[in-house]
Amino acid sequence: MILFPAIDLYEGKAVRLLRGDYDNMTVYSDRPAEVGCAFAEAGAEWIHVVDLEGAKTGATPNFDTVLAIKRKSGCKVEIGGGIRDLPTVERYLSAGIDRVILGTAALCDEIFLRQAVAKYGEKIAVGADLRDGYVAVKGWIETSDTTADAFCKRMRQIGVKTLIVTDISRDGAMKGTNRELYRELSGRFDLQITASGGVSSLDDVEALAALGLYGAIIGKAYYTGAIDLRRAIEVAK
Numbered sequence: 001m002i003l004f005p006a007i008d009l010y011e012g013k014a015v016r017l018l019r020g021d022y023d024n025m026t027v028y029s030d031r032p033a034e035v036g037c038a039f040a041e042a043g044a045e046w047i048h049v050v051d052l053e054g055a056k057t058g059a060t061p062n063f064d065t066v067l068a069i070k071r072k073s074g075c076k077v078e079i080g081g082g083i084r085d086l087p088t089v090e091r092y093l094s095a096g097i098d099r100v101i102l103g104t105a106a107l108c109d110e111i112f113l114r115q116a117v118a119k120y121g122e123k124i125a126v127g128a129d130l131r132d133g134y135v136a137v138k139g140w141i142e143t144s145d146t147t148a149d150a151f152c153k154r155m156r157q158i159g160v161k162t163l164i165v166t167d168i169s170r171d172g173a174m175k176g177t178n179r180e181l182y183r184e185l186s187g188r189f190d191l192q193i194t195a196s197g198g199v200s201s202l203d204d205v206e207a208l209a210a211l212g213l214y215g216a217i218i219g220k221a222y223y224t225g226a227i228d229l230r231r232a233i234e235v236a237k
């Protein structure tokens with residue numbers, strides 16, 4: 001299992017939200033690229049980056065910061081947040097970003113999603129952000145009427161390979177990850193599933209790895225010191 005330490009960006013800073021609430025934001029660093037370098041030193045091969053401003057607006061205000069994280073850390077980088085058209089996908093990938101994550105657009109613009117998957121294949125991942133079993137969109141501000149099950153079926157039919165599944169209720173809460181959710185989804189769908197939200201202990205990492213998941217994302221647990229990243233990467237492998 002690949003461990004993805006996360007950097008959430010807002011106004012060029014590394015921040016964390018509690019359960020996706022923009023009014024409950026903690027700033028951890030005003031030098032995100034240095035955070036990326038610390039990840040690399042701990043043995044990370046990938047970094048998961050989210051442009052929180054982009055997720056709300058559909059723009060790319062932290063584009064240069066994302067590239068700096070990639071360049072200075074030397075890690076592979078996947079980026080999500082506000083990527084809603086092919087020119088934006090092309091902009092990131094042509095600049096050297098390794099994978100682009102589609103969220104709102106994957107649910108609301110199937111034509112775009114199909115075009116992106118057809119053109120870029122496995123460089124396209126999809127984020128399934130779940131609130132009470134339904135997919136949330138627009139930076140988690142709105143909740144759709146699409147269930148997790150229906151969404152996964154649709155993604156598989158379209159040809160999406162990698163799905164990043166977040167349980168919003170667990171995100172940033174340091175209460176453990178939703179193991180049952182990932183056990184169920186990984187058992188039912190032939191997708192590369194990355195667990196996100198609430199990964200707050202080495203026990204969580206070990207349990208998710210035992211499920212045979214593709215990946216797991218660590219956010220707040222790293223920043224608060226609850227998880228030693230180097231050790232977690234070893235456990236994940």
